Amino acid sequence: MKVVVIGGDAAGMSAASQIKRQKPEYEVTVFERGTYISYAACGIPYYIGGAVGRLDDLIEVSPGEAREKRKIDLRLGHRVTAIDPNARTVTVESDGKSFDERFDRLIIATGARPETLGMDLSLYPDVFTMNDLSDAGKIKGFIAEKKPGRIAVIGGGYIGIEAVEAFTGLGIETVLVHRRTELQRSFEKEISDIIIRKMAEKGVELRLGSALKGLEQKKNGIVVLTEAGIIECDAVLLAVGVVPNSELAASAGIPLGAKQAIRVNEFMETGAEDIYAAGDCATSRMIGFPLEVHTPLALKANKQGMLAGMNVAGAREAFAGVMNTAVMKIFDLGVSRTGLSYGQARDLGLDPEKVVVQSRDRARYYPGSQTMTSLVIVSRKDRRVLGAQMAGEIGSVKRIDVYSTAIHNRMTIDGLFDLDLAYAPPFSPVYDPVLMTARVARKKV
Numbered sequence: 001m002k003v004v005v006i007g008g009d010a011a012g013m014s015a016a017s018q019i020k021r022q023k024p025e026y027e028v029t030v031f032e033r034g035t036y037i038s039y040a041a042c043g044i045p046y047y048i049g050g051a052v053g054r055l056d057d058l059i060e061v062s063p064g065e066a067r068e069k070r071k072i073d074l075r076l077g078h079r080v081t082a083i084d085p086n087a088r089t090v091t092v093e094s095d096g097k098s099f100d101e102r103f104d105r106l107i108i109a110t111g112a113r114p115e116t117l118g119m120d121l122s123l124y125p126d127v128f129t130m131n132d133l134s135d136a137g138k139i140k141g142f143i144a145e146k147k148p149g150r151i152a153v154i155g156g157g158y159i160g161i162e163a164v165e166a167f168t169g170l171g172i173e174t175v176l177v178h179r180r181t182e183l184q185r186s187f188e189k190e191i192s193d194i195i196i197r198k199m200a201e202k203g204v205e206l207r208l209g210s211a212l213k214g215l216e217q218k219k220n221g222i223v224v225l226t227e228a229g230i231i232e233c234d235a236v237l238l239a240v241g242v243v244p245n246s247e248l249a250a251s252a253g254i255p256l257g258a259k260q261a262i263r264v265n266e267f268m269e270t271g272a273e274d275i276y277a278a279g280d281c282a283t284s285r286m287i288g289f290p291l292e293v294h295t296p297l298a299l300k301a302n303k304q305g306m307l308a309g310m311n312v313a314g315a316r317e318a319f320a321g322v323m324n325t326a327v328m329k330i331f332d333l334g335v336s337r338t339g340l341s342y343g344q345a346r347d348l349g350l351d352p353e354k355v356v357v358q359s360r361d362r363a364r365y366y367p368g369s370q371t372m373t374s375l376v377i378v379s380r381k382d383r384r385v386l387g388a389q390m391a392g393e394i395g396s397v398k399r400i401d402v403y404s405t406a407i408h409n410r411m412t413i414d415g416l417f418d419l420d421l422a423y424a425p426p427f428s429p430v431y432d433p434v435l436m437t438a439r440v441a442r443k444k445v
Helices: 011-020 041-049 062-070 131-148 158-169 189-201 246-251 296-313 342-347 394-408 412-417 434-440
Strands: 004-008 025-030 073-076 079-084 091-092 095-103 106-110 113-115 150-154 173-178 207-208 213-220 219-227 231-232 237-238 242-244 273-279 326-330 335-337 352-360 371-379 384-393
Touching: 004 011, 004 352, 011 025, 011 106, 011 296, 025 079, 041 062, 041 131, 041 219, 062 073, 062 371, 079 173, 079 246, 095 246, 106 296, 113 158, 158 237, 158 326, 189 207, 189 326, 189 335, 189 371, 189 384, 219 273, 237 273, 237 371, 242 394, 246 273, 273 296, 335 394, 342 352, 342 384, 352 434, 371 434, 384 394, 384 434, 394 412, 394 434, 412 434
Parallel strands: 004 025, 004 106, 025 073, 106 273, 150 173, 150 237, 173 207
Antiparallel strands: 079 091, 091 095, 113 242, 213 219, 219 231, 326 335, 335 384, 352 371, 371 384
């Protein structure tokens, strides 16, 4: 059995490794166009900011380990340019030469790339993205060499906000430019406002409600053109989202889905026989809701890759889906979210109610006790918990996992209140913030 995997990051290497673990006799070839594999892209802001000392610390699996220990035929610097589902071949380019490689089964794990808003970034040497280790090296090198005094970050999503913290922590004057007055739509306004206040408190210059109109590269620095005026700075980080690398699949006639990602079923199968897709290039479903989504998050990519590999090796195991659960750090503030937003729940006709509660993250008398904000979205139709978000001290917001578990199991707000959660003053008030929010919400739905 000959298996070809396109892409050597999280999903691709998870798939290839799983196949060799289950079926050592299978021939598995991974074509990776770059020079790195299996790296922790989520750690890039912390490398830029100095919390992670070396770029190599972000590498999970080295090429040598992949080849020698896992027995994977890994080929770096190899770009797949075409897929022929009927002939069962992929066309590969390397070192200026092109060849066709046969496959019995194919896994597409081509990931996603930064959205550039149609701009050719090669024309802007002082504009960066933060997507892979190559990007990380360029930004770190630029800061070390040029010592920029002012950087503009375009985009109020996860990457943009984490980059703001990284740059600010290095003593760089940082400007956040975002087209909406609130941050990315996955945050409810109440949580977005808390993040915005924290950034302002830490000295971040906020240019919200100001869409980007263009960039002008100067000899020394760059000018950001927005609807509200111009911003002069030494560099720009463009962080306005990502685009799934699905063109290869689309050219082969493989159907696409949400956000033009490759549509897959629960077994990671595409619309073409014996061709699978996984990771940031592929769709997924929201657990418990009729919603197809594109979710470029690390856990989803690793899980989908693992299951694609298992299923190629003969299993029949389904991917449960995603809840878009996420947690992030902004200076000394933690923020987390899971499940549907209020807007999504409304659009699905679930008659949502949003409840926001402020409570303590520990017993009020215990040293270090702080106020935290919990937000829960509940259906008025059946009292089911639909979504939740939290903001507070960094460690406290990991409680979002309780909400994620509740939504996964289709619990009502009453069932959430009934949970017997642990209590001791250093960890929680008697009524944990999850229980307190449930207690208040039960009276409103």
